[in-house]
Amino acid sequence: MSGLEQDAERIEALSDLRRFVEIVTQRGELEIIEGADPHLEMGALYELSLRDRYPPALMFTNIAGCKSDRRVLTNVRFSKVFVGSLDLDALKQHRAKGKWEAGLIPPREVSTGPLFENIIRGEAVNVFDFPPVKWHPLDGGPYIGTECLVINKDPDSDWVNVGTYRTQMQNAKTLTVFIEPGKHGSMIREKYWAKGLPCPMAVSVGQAPVLGIVAATSSRSGVSEYATAGGLIGRPIDTVRGEVTGLPLPADAELVFEGFMPPPYEETMPEGPFAEWPGYYSSDGGPQPVLRVERIYHRNNPIIIGQPPAKPTYRGRQPSLDAMAALWDALEAAGVPGVTGVWKLDGGGVRFINVISIKQLYGGHAKMAGLVATGARAGAYLGRMTIVVDDDIDITNPAEVMWALATRWDPKTQTDIIDGCWTGHIDPVVSPDKRASGDITSSRMIIYAVRPFHWKDEFPKVNAFEASDLDAVAKKWAGRAKFLRAE
Numbered sequence: 006m007s008g009l010e011q012d013a014e015r016i017e018a019l020s021d022l023r024r025f026v027e028i029v030t031q032r033g034e035l036e037i038i039e040g041a042d043p044h045l046e047m048g049a050l051y052e053l054s055l056r057d058r059y060p061p062a063l064m065f066t067n068i069a070g071c072k073s074d075r076r077v078l079t080n081v082r083f084s085k086v087f088v089g090s091l092d093l094d095a096l097k098q099h100r101a102k103g104k105w106e107a108g109l110i111p112p113r114e115v116s117t118g119p120l121f122e123n124i125i126r127g128e129a130v131n132v133f134d135f136p137p138v139k140w141h142p143l144d145g146g147p148y149i150g151t152e153c154l155v156i157n158k159d160p161d162s163d164w165v166n167v168g169t170y171r172t173q174m175q176n177a178k179t180l181t182v183f184i185e186p187g188k189h190g191s192m193i194r195e196k197y198w199a200k201g202l203p204c205p206m207a208v209s210v211g212q213a214p215v216l217g218i219v220a221a222t223s224s225r226s227g228v229s230e231y232a233t234a235g236g237l238i239g240r241p242i243d244t245v246r247g248e249v250t251g252l253p254l255p256a257d258a259e260l261v262f263e264g265f266m267p268p269p270y271e272e273t274m275p276e277g278p279f280a281e282w283p284g285y286y287s288s289d290g291g292p293q294p295v296l297r298v299e300r301i302y303h304r305n306n307p308i309i310i311g312q313p314p315a316k317p318t319y320r321g322r323q324p325s326l327d328a329m330a331a332l333w334d335a336l337e338a339a340g341v342p343g344v345t346g347v348w349k350l351d352g353g354g355v356r357f358i359n360v361i362s363i364k365q366l367y368g369g370h371a372k373m374a375g376l377v378a379t380g381a382r383a384g385a386y387l388g389r390m391t392i393v394v395d396d397d398i399d400i401t402n403p404a405e406v407m408w409a410l411a412t413r414w415d416p417k418t419q420t421d422i423i424d425g426c427w428t429g430h431i432d433p434v435v436s437p438d439k440r441a442s443g444d445i446t447s448s449r450m451i452i453y454a455v456r457p458f459h460w461k462d463e464f465p466k467v468n469a470f471e472a473s474d475l476d477a478v479a480k481k482w483a484g485r486a487k488f489l490r491a492e
């Protein structure tokens with residue numbers, strides 16, 4: 006398949022969830038799982054699927070105890086059709102493309118769409134008509150919104166925000182939505198509450214994959230993620246108007262809950278806990294405001310996307326090209342020369358462990374790179390460690406990074422430890438006392454696992470071939486030496 010065809014296929018899959026299902030089926034990347042139990046069995050199967058770097062999309066059908074026409078689909082955003090290769094070349098291409106290159110295309114309102122195939126109103130509303138999946142053993146209850154769109158509109162402008170915030174099923178007509186303070190969805194709802202009004206809100210739990218991707222990434226305040234998504238696929242997202250709130254809902258969404266969220270002084274419910282991406286339950290959602298559901302809209306045979314967090318030691322928890330590109334951009338913007346690669350070490354998820362490779366140009370160069378990566382926004386939040394290595398290290402291979410530590414790092418003289426850095430409530434090392442005092446910070450270590458600049462030329466020579474020499478020999482012998490054919 007040519008690059009252009011690949012791009013066309015990718016955009017089709019991004020634009021339409023049902024087309025995505027067809028495409029991954031053709032590619033042999035979808036697995037149908039019949040009859041699993043939503044109480045902890047689907048979650049276990051999902052975790053098992055994460056053993057592969059590119060986990061298969063799991064389509065759960067005939068879910069035990071649920072109406073047989075309701076489906077749950079996992080691993081949409083981690084599928085190979087979207088992610089492509091995960092190596093330094095792919096990261097360089099990703100940076101060259103620019104992130105939201107295509108610009109903004111506002112959504113287009115249409116009069117109806119597949120979402121309105123079924124409309125459930127008033128007394129008939131029961132959120133438990135859809136699979137109540139308890140994903141992890143210690144979760145506080147079933148969650149239906151894991152890669153969802155929480156839609157609300159700024160009362161003072163046309164801005165419609167779309168954010169991914171976890172959504173728990175509480176009772177037949179009530180959901181809770183956990184939105185961290187400062188996120189757009191939270192700022193908007195507070196404006197209604199300040200006037201004593203309930204906030205109109207809708208939650209879509211199955212939709213075009215592009216919408217899930219943009220909803221989980223911050224667009225500028227005032228910019229609708231619908232427009233960002235339109236820009237990415239090169240055409241407007243079609244929306245229909247919700248009956249009770251007037252909010253724009255994706256016309257081809259699979260399942261949407263619509264209603265109002267009264268101010269927390271009127272009603273809250275205990276929320277969570279819910280597994281967090283670092284692999285723990287570190288923060289307590291506490292009492293959260295409720296979404297009183299007045300309408301449920303769904304397509305026939307709806308597909309709910311399930312993408313709960315999971316421990317970052319699974320290979321299927323992929324490093325994020327976006328996160329690594331942002332850190333590389335920050336190093337460049339700060340004027341750090343000679344950066345040859347940026348990666349996140351497996352096990353640290355998208356944040357904790359930054360790895361930077363540089364071609365050392367002067368004394369103090371490695372320190373400059375380490376300090377900038379540790380302090381820049383893209384490397385700072387929920388950081389733990391920054392490792393700087395020489396440019397001959399393959400930083401995408403954890404064994405190579407560990408080899409650099411084992412052989413080029415003198416802990417006493419090549420380490421900095423810095424206290425009081427920016428972290429979040431989900432950082433497990435923040436002690437109960439510190440939390441209680443409001444001090445949400447943690448320390449950082451910078452490891453300079455490089456040949457010390459002032460005697461690097463006397464540093465013992467590496468006893469292996471250069472990668473390019475090995476490649477040349479491998480090419481020459483590929484036809485003759487069987488063990489080389491697998492490459």
Ligand SMILES: Cc1cc2nc3c(=O)[nH]c(=O)nc-3n(C[C@H](O)[C@H](O)[C@H](O)COP(=O)(O)O)c2cc1C
Nearest residue numbers: 168169170171183184185188189190220221222223
């Ligand atoms: C799978 C997933 C789940 C998330 N869950 C939450 C959540 O429960 N609460 C939250 O505040 N942010 C959550 N986030 C992060 C937000 O989606 C992200 O900060 C996004 O930029 C928010 O949109 P906003 O910038 O419009 O507020 C989650 C992200 C992902 C990928």
Ligand SMILES: [Mn+2]
Nearest residue numbers: 166167189224
């Ligand atoms: Mn936003």
